[in-house]
Amino acid sequence: xxxxxxxxxxxxxxxxxxxxxxxxxxxxxxxxxxxxxxxxxxxxxxxxxxxxxxxxxxxxxxxxxxxxxxxxxxxxxxxxxxxxxxxxxxxxxxxxxxxxxxxxxxxxxxxxxxxxxxxxxxxxxxxxxxxxxxxxxxxxxxxxxxxxxxxxxxxxxxxxxxxxxxxxxxxxxxxxxxxxxxxxxxxxxxxxxxxxxxxxxxxxxxxxxxxxxxxxxxxxxxxxxxxxxxxxxxxxxxxxxxxxxxxxxxxxxxxxxxxxxxxxxxxxxxxxxxxxxxxxx
Amino acid sequence: xxxxxxxxxxxxxxxxxxxxxxxxxxxxxxxxxxxxxxxxxxxxxxxxxxxxxxxxxxxxxxxxxxxxxxxxxxxxxxxxxxxxxxxxxxxxxxxxxxxxxxxxxxxxxxxxxxxxxxxxxxxxxxxxxxxxxxxxxxxxxxxxxxxxxxxxxxxxxxxxxxxxxxxxxxxxxxxxxxxxxxxxxxxxxxxxxxxxxxxxxxxxxxxxxxxxxxxxxxxxxxxxxxxxxxxxxxxxxxxxxxxxxxxxxxxxxxxxxxxxxxxxxxxxxxxxxxxxxxxxxxxxxxxxxxxxxx
Numbered sequence: 212x213x214x215x216x217x218x219x220x221x222x223x224x225x226x227x228x229x230x231x232x233x234x235x236x237x238x239x240x241x242x243x244x245x246x247x248x249x250x251x252x253x254x255x256x257x258x259x260x261x262x263x264x265x266x267x268x269x270x271x272x273x274x275x276x277x278x279x280x281x282x283x284x285x286x287x288x289x290x291x292x293x294x295x296x297x298x299x300x301x302x303x304x305x306x307x308x309x310x311x312x313x314x315x316x317x318x319x320x321x322x323x324x325x326x327x328x329x330x331x332x333x334x335x336x337x338x339x340x341x342x343x344x345x346x347x348x349x350x351x352x353x354x355x356x357x358x359x360x361x362x363x364x365x366x367x368x369x370x371x372x373x374x375x376x377x378x379x380x381x382x383x384x385x386x387x388x389x390x391x392x393x394x395x396x397x398x399x400x401x402x403x404x405x406x407x408x409x410x411x412x413x414x415x416x417x418x419x420x421x422x423x424x425x426x427x428x429x430x431x432x433x434x435x436x437x438x439x440x441x442x443x444x445x446x447x448x449x450x451x452x453x454x455x456x457x458x459x460x461x462x463x464x465x466x467x468x469x470x471x472x473x474x475x476x477x478x479x480x481x482x483x484x485x486x487x488x489x490x491x492x
Numbered sequence: 493x494x495x496x497x498x499x500x501x502x503x504x505x506x507x508x509x510x511x512x513x514x515x516x517x518x519x520x521x522x523x524x525x526x527x528x529x530x531x532x533x534x535x536x537x538x539x540x541x542x543x544x545x546x547x548x549x550x551x552x553x554x555x556x557x558x559x560x561x562x563x564x565x566x567x568x569x570x571x572x573x574x575x576x577x578x579x580x581x582x583x584x585x586x587x588x589x590x591x592x593x594x595x596x597x598x599x600x601x602x603x604x605x606x607x608x609x610x611x612x613x614x615x616x617x618x619x620x621x622x623x624x625x626x627x628x629x630x631x632x633x634x635x636x637x638x639x640x641x642x643x644x645x646x647x648x649x650x651x652x653x654x655x656x657x658x659x660x661x662x663x664x665x666x667x668x669x670x671x672x673x674x675x676x677x678x679x680x681x682x683x684x685x686x687x688x689x690x691x692x693x694x695x696x697x698x699x700x701x702x703x704x705x706x707x708x709x710x711x712x713x714x715x716x717x718x719x720x721x722x723x724x725x726x727x728x729x730x731x732x733x734x735x736x737x738x739x740x741x742x743x744x745x746x747x748x749x750x751x752x753x754x755x756x757x758x759x760x761x762x763x764x765x766x767x768x769x770x771x772x773x774x775x776x777x778x779x780x781x782x783x784x785x786x
Contacts, residue, residue: 362610366647373642374635376653377675442653 226304227272231255235273235428239419242430247396248360249343254426264297264322265423267339271320274335274419277306282316287324287466287479311482323386325407327465327483330416332433338401340422343429345389345399365397365440372440382445391438392431404479405439405449406466412437452476460487512558512596513733514582514701519555519591521577524548526589534757536776541574541757550757551577555591557752557762561700564727564734566744566751566765568780574757575737579703581605582735583622584612595620595701617647621694625706627686630693633679637664637689640678644696663692667722684715688722695726702727704736708743720746741784745769753777 216229227235231253238252257265275281283298285291289311297320302309310316314329322339330336349367350356359365368389375382386402390411400408401420411418411431418431431437441447455476456463465483467476478484522530526548533543534550542549552574559565567575580586582593582604593604597619604615616622624630631640641660642650650656661671667688673681678689687707694702707723708716724747727734736747744751744765751768753761753776761774772778 362613364613364647366643369646369651370632370635370639370643373646373653373656374639377636377638442656443651444655445653 225272226258226300227255227269231269232273235269238428239270239273239430242419242428243417243432245396246432246435247392247398247429249398249427249429251426252428254423257423258300259297261424262341264293264320264339266421266425266428267320267322267337267423268297268300268421269423270337270419270421270428271301271318272304274337275301275305275307275318279305279307279317280310280315281307281318281320282310282313282326283320284324284326284480285322286468287326287483288481290481312486313482323402323404324466324479325403325410327478327480330414332415334416336416336418338403338418338420340399340401340420340427341424342387343399343420343422343425343427345397347399360396363395365391368397368440372442376442376445382441385450389440391440393435396429397440398429398431404466405447408437408439408447409449457484457487460484460491462487511560513561514596514735515558515594516578516582517556517592517594519578519581519593520553520589521551521574521581521586522548522553522589523551526550536755536758536760539756541572552581552754552757555752555754555759557759559701559733559735561733562728562731563750564736564748566748567735567737567754568739568741568744568751569754570739570780573754575739575754576705577757578754579622579705579735579737583620583703584609584616585622597700617644618697619699620701620703621697621699622703623687623690623694623705623707625709627678627683627690630690631678631686634677636675637669637678637681637692638674640689641693641696644693648697659696660692663695664689666695666726667692668718682715684711684719687711687719691719691723691726695730698730699732701733701735704734704738704747706738706740707736709738709740716743723747741769741781753780 234253238250241250255269257268259265259268281298281301283294285294288294298309301307313319313326317333318335318337319326320337325336344356346356346359346368349371372382386404387399388405388408389397390400390408392398413434415433417433420429439447455467457467457478458475459477465478465480468479469476524547530543530545530548531550531553533545534541541551555578557565567578569575577586581588588605595602595604638657638660641663642656645656645659661674664671664674669685669688678686708719711719720743738744748765751765752759753774755776761777768777769781772781
């Protein structure tokens, strides 16, 4: 596309003009080329506040065409207020179709979950990231952080895991567990539960992480090695509650969440739960 | 540089593997622009390390020495004499202005000042350790004693929680830190105990060279004596090449066999420690020794 065409299209009614899309796509290409590396990008103003999914939204708007089908979830829920609003924003702005079934979607935007099933080579998973810097908890100085990533010096991260284990007997970090991508960069896996971490490893789909407030994009390309940071003798464990099953679909095969102050469990992925119930009915 | 040393007309070649572990040649650190005139305008004869020519500070100049495995070399002098500058250049905390420092490693000799910062840092993990005067410089106060020792271990690739804990408790036992304090934050420790943890951390990956910067200066006399005893026995046990910076002759006397005396950024005397104490040559050394003996 020539610059003149871009200037014309910059007047478009879409949320992102062609210049912005181009910049974001470039950042995405760099991120895919260097798995786990945090690529800075401009981060435009969005009709949602920074820190409310603006990074994921910008990625989605930059990769979606009018022949795409999008699924947006908040937690695992397609009908959460944020999910509905973001989905409406994307579909009206781009002309893409919407779905709640992951297998039918080509682009899936999420913050807390990876849908339980249906993601394949054709899927792009877009994750909204609140804090893209996995080392933020152990170091604040930006130059020092850049150095630590450049030299793959993650000993302080290991020390924080050591301290966690010593103090609490177990490694308590539940969501956003730090992972080593492609044997090189440690990434923050945004607030997805541990349950979803093994599903990032050698996954068939492309995962794009967007942090709008922090202006960073990073990626886990398909078929990439993703290892949670774990001591050899302290196995990585996913969430599990003994005997818990979903109160709706009676299954225990998916990630379960409990209602506050109760023993009532439900599938986090509402669409998966619905389809499970329909299949058994 | 070759390893061949020539004595007069007779080459003592190839067979003579020099025994040094760390060799420093003509090390200098100047703050500000300098040339021969600036250098000549400072030093013990002038009585200042600050040049009257342009205000540059010659913190250290023309410092050369060797240290062998199992040997401890002292660097003595009053505050501002340049001894800590020399140590910080070797530690990699300060960039030297000129000179060379070669370190013997299992992979051959390394010219330390030619390494980039990342290679320097790797050297600090398993080959060259530093014990600072202020434990806050060498330790993270909000992390447990065990966690502080885990840092160099994980940096060296240790990934087994049980083995890391075993190694940490082994080191803490050796440095006489009560093992039931292993999981307490270093912040809550006494000065002497912090210093012992710092020594344990420095020894984590069995370095071949350890630099001590006033290791007992902040401690009261009885605690300092205990820490000095510990350092001395560790140096003997592990055949470490050590450099001990101190203004305190009792520390130098106890730990080192040879020492350099520095004044205004220059080495004014270089001798065996006991000789130096019995028969100091340089007037400045005489004054220092007299003051220490008084």
